[in-house]
Amino acid sequence: MKKIIILVVVLFFLSGCSDKINFGECTKLIGEEKDACISIKASEAINIRKYSDGEICRLFDDEILSSNCYLNFGMKWGREDLCGNAKDDDKNFCLAVVKTDSAYCRNIASAGKKDDCFARLESEQQKNFDYANNQVHQEYATEIGKLQIYKGPMVNGEQSYYYMVDYDSRGKHYHEYVDQLVLNAVYWLTNNTPKDEKILAWWDYGHLIEGISGREAVFYAPSEKIYNEIYRKNGRVSSYFSSEDNYADAELMADFSKALISYDEKELGDFMKKHNTEYVLITAFEKDKMGEMLLSLDADKKINTEMTVLGRLLEQKNLKSFAQFYADDFARVYKLIS
Secondary structure, three states: OHHHHHHHHHHHHHHHHHOOOOOHHHHOOOHHHHHHHHHHHHHHHOOOHHHOOOHHHHHOOOHHHHHHHHHHHHHHHOOHHHHHHOOHHHHHHHHHHHHOOHHHHHOOOOHHHHHHHHHHHHHHHHHHHHHHHHOOOEEEEOOOEEEEEEEEEEEOOEEEEEEEEEEEEOOEEEEEEEOHHHHHHHHHHHHHOOOOOEEEOOHHHHHHHHHHHOOEEOOOOOEHHHHHHHHHOOOOOOOOOOOHHHOEOHHHHHHHHHHHOOOOHHHHHHHHHHOOEEEEEEEHHHHHHHHHHHHHOOOOOOOOHHHOHHHHHHHOOOOOOEEEEEEOOOEEEEEEOO
């Protein structure tokens, strides 16, 4: 018993000493040697709560090193006040991460640092998809994979949930976020279409269609132009779109966009026949995608959405070539009949 007590005391003493960092030896140095010494000490101090106030950052002579120090301590400990002590791009980078707000990334002048900022936010957001160390709340088998439901953060006192599909296709593994508001429409497609049917929908729903129904989606990714001009510029980056083969064919997406915003439903019918698909999934969110469609066409014009094929499909008005087979508050499924 006496030996155990002595051991505990020794361990306590050692643990108490292990988080003490001697900054004094650095202050005896000057210039680059001093800053190099402080950099080493800062790399040790950043992981110790007693130094989380970032006071060590004040010891640097070099303003750039001091700013970078505040950036790292601010992000590590979630301290907006420390972010505020950083300079310019470092300050915006730090605040973007601490506040999870891509608006600060857009304020960064350096193109390289701006990209790094968006990538860091994506990484942080991906951690949120792990929800409590990747603990799946519920899991259901699909035609070719799994639908996984994760607990998200509390929102206005209520538990939120996130939906992911996990499946293999085209020689790749996908673990993708999906919109649960469109799930019922995709379940209808699963239960009412041939397994070898191709489904036409805007690219957002490609993984949902494939991961749940096992049917091939005509689109499962944006064109490179849409991604760069709309998503990347607004901080909605994704490591998934990391190479050319992950982008939709630009000409194919332009043809689909043209068919949707056309006033003649025959254009959409011809597109579907050309690509061997009879079913098209349309959601209420497509009205917000008009900018992507116009970008695909390099067009800048006013569109009367209600008169377009897209608008008529959403409202089920004046359609001769399409029959509605499914409808709910968010989605419609049509079959090409002529």
